[in-house]
Amino acid sequence: MKRLITLLFLVNIIFYLQAKQKEPNYTIIISLDGFRWDYPEMYSTPNLDKIAAHGVKAIMLPSFPASTFPNHYTLATGLVPDHHGIINNTFWDVKAKKQYSMGDSATRNNSDYYLGEPIWVTAQKQGVKTGNVYWVGSDIAIKGTYPTYHKFFSEKPRLSFEQRIDTVISWLQKPKVECPQLIMLYFEEPDGVGHHFGPKSKEIKNEVQYLDSLIGVLLTKIKSLPIAQKVNLIITSDHGMTEISKNRVVDMNLYLNPEWCEMIDGTTPTSIFTKPECRDSVYNALKKVAHIFVWKKEEIPTELNYGSSDRIGDIVVAPELGWQFTDKGRNLKGAHGYFPQSKDMQVVFRACGPDFRKGYRSNSFSNVDIYPLLSHLLGIIPENTDGQFQRVEKMLVP
Numbered sequence: 001m002k003r004l005i006t007l008l009f010l011v012n013i014i015f016y017l018q019a020k021q022k023e024p025n026y027t028i029i030i031s032l033d034g035f036r037w038d039y040p041e042m043y044s045t046p047n048l049d050k051i052a053a054h055g056v057k058a059i060m061l062p063s064f065p066a067s068t069f070p071n072h073y074t075l076a077t078g079l080v081p082d083h084h085g086i087i088n089n090t091f092w093d094v095k096a097k098k099q100y101s102m103g104d105s106a107t108r109n110n111s112d113y114y115l116g117e118p119i120w121v122t123a124q125k126q127g128v129k130t131g132n133v134y135w136v137g138s139d140i141a142i143k144g145t146y147p148t149y150h151k152f153f154s155e156k157p158r159l160s161f162e163q164r165i166d167t168v169i170s171w172l173q174k175p176k177v178e179c180p181q182l183i184m185l186y187f188e189e190p191d192g193v194g195h196h197f198g199p200k201s202k203e204i205k206n207e208v209q210y211l212d213s214l215i216g217v218l219l220t221k222i223k224s225l226p227i228a229q230k231v232n233l234i235i236t237s238d239h240g241m242t243e244i245s246k247n248r249v250v251d252m253n254l255y256l257n258p259e260w261c262e263m264i265d266g267t268t269p270t271s272i273f274t275k276p277e278c279r280d281s282v283y284n285a286l287k288k289v290a291h292i293f294v295w296k297k298e299e300i301p302t303e304l305n306y307g308s309s310d311r312i313g314d315i316v317v318a319p320e321l322g323w324q325f326t327d328k329g330r331n332l333k334g335a336h337g338y339f340p341q342s343k344d345m346q347v348v349f350r351a352c353g354p355d356f357r358k359g360y361r362s363n364s365f366s367n368v369d370i371y372p373l374l375s376h377l378l379g380i381i382p383e384n385t386d387g388q389f390q391r392v393e394k395m396l397v398p
């Protein structure tokens with residue numbers, strides 16, 4: 001009996017060592033900006049459906065606010081925006097007394113704003129190569145590091161969507177020692193079309209179907225690679241999209257006396273840095289306005305994970321889903337930035353490849369869990385983050 005137990009113990013150790021020695025597979029993660037979770041239910045997406053049939057299908061929740069820079073950087077770091085510092089597409093930098101904006105290259109490229117550690121930095125510190133086409137943060141020297149292979153989003157001409165796919169394939173054709181284990185790929189659609197025409201338009205239908213056909217092209221090109229059987233593919237997004245209307249606008253200027261405020265920044269949500277003696281006046285003036293939420297910073301609901309960063313004002317104002325603070329000069333039909341719990345803000349998640357279970361339907365999970373998921377797939381030790389591997393573990397082959 002004793003011998004048998006010793007033998008079983010040894011067999012277990014051998015299995016464990018073999019598992020540890022198993023070479024990690026290659027992983028491609030794609031973000032289709034603003035790809036709402038239910039686009040594949042509304043429009044024809046045979047390639048995403050194929051991935052679901054051969055892999056994993058889920059709905060993923062963004063972090064608050066459901067906007068591009070906060071969420072792509074959450075996907076990269078596993079930290080909520082409140083912790084990684086990019087608390088909105090724009091924010092007031094109280095220390096330097098200037099505005100950070102994703103549209104202003106001087107502030108956007110200042111690595112000091114980007115807290116936490118992107119997955120490509122964690123990977124490279126542990127000797128794992130990465131490739132990156134245009135993911136938020138990948139063209140900025142965060143912690144002094146770029147991905148091994150990367151492209152600058154601001155460099156013109158920007159790569160077409162087809163060229164981006166060819167770039168990814170060319171990286172996967174590199175000799176083994178040079179080949180990136182993790183590839184991150186960004187497309188700025190269907191966000192743009194969703195803003196201009198809304199999530200239920202014929203234009204978004206065409207765009208979604210075009211993007212799906214591109215995924216089909218990528219799948220075919222992956223299939224022709226010698227390492228095809230070792231490639232995982234994840235398709236996801238940063239936030240959803242909801243319909244807006246000129247009839248659903250709250251003009252805060254009607255209620256706010258500018259004299260009460262040091263700075264008013266951002267929409268969906270708006271951060272107000274009040275003059276200390278005027279905080280109650282701002283709060284009381286806005287509290288009675290319909291279709292908006294007004295919080296003192298310390299009273300923001302815990303499920304939004306928002307309120308510890310000094311880049312957030314002492315009063316935060318958020319519109320109800322589908323409401324806006326201004327529609328001046330934009331004439332848009334779709335918007336995002338609302339609560340992660342609002343269904344319209346939630347995003348598509350599809351994954352397939354050797355590490356993913358086939359035909360698996362996962363519970364919804366938060367986008368902070370992507371960083372630990374990628375760390376596991378790469379076989380690297382993750383930093384401590386807001387993500388939890390246990391929430392996504394079941395989608396993997398045991």
Ligand code: AMP
Pocket residue numbers: 033067068069089102134135136137138139153154186188191192
């Ligand atoms: P928004 O819909 O306002 O949250 O932002 C979407 C826009 O972010 C896209 O249309 C891009 O122009 C912009 N964007 C995405 N990635 C980057 C990047 N790496 N650098 C600069 N701008 C970016």
Ligand code: ZN
Pocket residue numbers: 033034067068069191238239
């Ligand atoms: Zn976006």
Ligand code: ZN
Pocket residue numbers: 034068191192195336
């Ligand atoms: Zn957008």
